[in-house]
Amino acid sequence: MVHSSRRCNFNKKKKGHEPRENTWRDDRDAPGNQGYREVLKENEKYWQFYKEQNVFPLEQFDEFRAALQRDLPVSFRFQGCHKDREQLIHEMENRFFGKIMEAGDTAVCVPKSLLWYKEAYQTPMSRTAVRSHPILAQLHNFLVTEAELGNLSRQEAVSMIPPLLLAPTSDHYVLDLCAAPGSKTTQLLEMIHENDENPKGMVIANDVDMKRCYMLIHHTLKRFRTAACAVTCEDAARFPQIADNDGGIIQFDRVLADVICSGDGTLRKNPEIWKKWTPQDALGLHRMQIAIARKGAQQLKVGGRMVYSTCSMNPIEDEAVVAQLLRDSKGSLRLVDTSSLLPELKRENGVNTWKVFDRDMKLYNSLDDITEEKMKKVIVTSLFPPTEEEANKMNLHFT
Ligand SMILES: C[S@@+](CC[C@H](N)C(=O)[O-])C[C@H]1O[C@@H](n2cnc3c(N)ncnc32)[C@H](O)[C@@H]1O
Incomplete structure (x- = not known):
């Protein structure tokens, strides 16, 4: 019914050069690409600006600042029809969560379903931590595979x-x-x-x-x-x-x-x-x-x-x-x-x-x-x- 009114020359696009959101594989924190980690997480104008705007109570300012300086938590959302989503969530929780908790590593946080969106999960761990922690390896592989199949997507909460x-x-x-x-x-x-x-x-x-x-x-x-x-x-x-x-x-x-x-x-x-x-x-x-x-x-x-x-x-x-x-x-x-x-x-x-x-x-x-x-x-x-x-x-x- 509707189509683009502009001509697209897709051939010009270099394969693999677009930033891919909603994927688990990306090289941002890969070894040799340390620029990302080394950025100084400070900007005086930013802090001053937000202190002046009153968008949150001033007594929460330190918490606000600390939250922005922490790594972004990993969050993802199950996609597809209702029944498939339920099944996949069940599979993820049964296959991996018990084992992860049994390992008792305090650095590892099992993803939790968001209170306001039960098909979405979040862990305070960063993506690098999730990807590299041995106890999470199987869960990480599962998430990568299901994302590639289109059954879940990484998306900020x-x-x-x-x-x-x-x-x-x-x-x-x-x-x-x-x-x-x-x-x-x-x-x-x-x-x-x-x-x-x-x-x-x-x-x-x-x-x-x-x-x-x-x-x-x-x-x-x-x-x-x-x-x-x-x-x-x-x-x-x-x-x-x-x-x-x-x-x-x-x-x-x-x-x-x-x-x-x-x-x-x-x-x-x-x-x-x-x-x-x-x-x-x-x-x-x-x-x-x-x-x-x-x-x-x-x-x-x-x-x-x-x-x-x-x-x-x-x-x-x-x-x-x-x-x-x-x-x-x-x-x-x-x-x-x-x-x-x-x-x-x-x-x-x-x-x-x-x-x-x-x-x-x-x-x-x-x-x-x-x-x-x-x-x-x-x-x-x-x-x-x-x-x-x-x-x-x-x-x-x-x-
Ligand atoms: C915040 S991103 C949208 C994210 C998207 N809604 C999502 O959830 O994945 C803003 C988008 O607006 C597009 N954009 C910028 N100027 C625009 C314009 N004048 N008309 C339409 N899109 C525009 C950008 O290309 C960019 O993809």
Whole structure:
């Protein structure tokens, strides 16, 4: 029904040169590639910025800092139909967990199912530790094999949340605007297939980057047999309206805007962020994030649901974008309180106010504080927090 409007020259792609997410094999911490481990996990601007933003209570700051400086815990999710997932989980627990615990090595932590997502598992051990510990060798081989068969995927726990909140059903039309490499697309597809092998609904998975679309099709979707997914390669901010067979316009029941962002919540996975991060990274993305989210909202059915998500804790990338979207919608959109969904998930409320800093941590309270000509294009009104009255109507604490 839908196809990419751009020509793909897949022959140009060098085999094996794409970063592969959702795999267990990767060379990031292999001997000879020690750059990753040697990165100094400090960035004074980052600490100062997050102290100022109040996105979590200040007394948790040391805990926050220590968590970001620790290795990323390993998490993975079982895929496929309900029955197969149950069977595989049973097999993993029976074949390996007992033996691992009997060995009594205190350095080894058996993966535990997430309280808010029972098909997903996490261990505080790093991937390198899981891969190299002799007691875990058999479990590791099992995970590698099942990942290659498409029965499980490695995915960060937080990345699993947006599809769970969208909760599409089998008759839903779902638009995933920034889909590659596709962990969330797979989750969405599983949901529409959950009770129906041939669902009426479908997922349109879009990404502007052709190479990443290739990765989405050939690495992620390859193992997922479905006729309910189409991949498009478009700028999400200009995503076109799609006509149905009768000439009507398709409006989506669910939209995911998992937008491009500074990724400053992924420091443990992308260590170069420690060296490079400044508050300006977010400022430069703000307009694009709003444009993508706005296009998503325009494609939504009346009564439909959209999730806007980033890999950043920065209110400039989160609350400021949502606030502008609500302002623009003039009452057609409202924020939904999701606190009763996934009740076991530990979370903080969104914030109503925040601070705008530039690259050098200069604070801007309004457009009047701009002294440099070049900053006039960067610092725009929508970066600033809403007035108290506006904030009360917006319910930004639901974010
Ligand atoms: C955070 S990643 C998405 C991760 C993906 N949702 C997942 O769960 O695997 C952001 C994606 O947005 C894509 N992107 C960046 N700018 C875009 C645009 N203007 N339109 C569509 N996609 C865009 C990037 O290529 C990247 O793949």
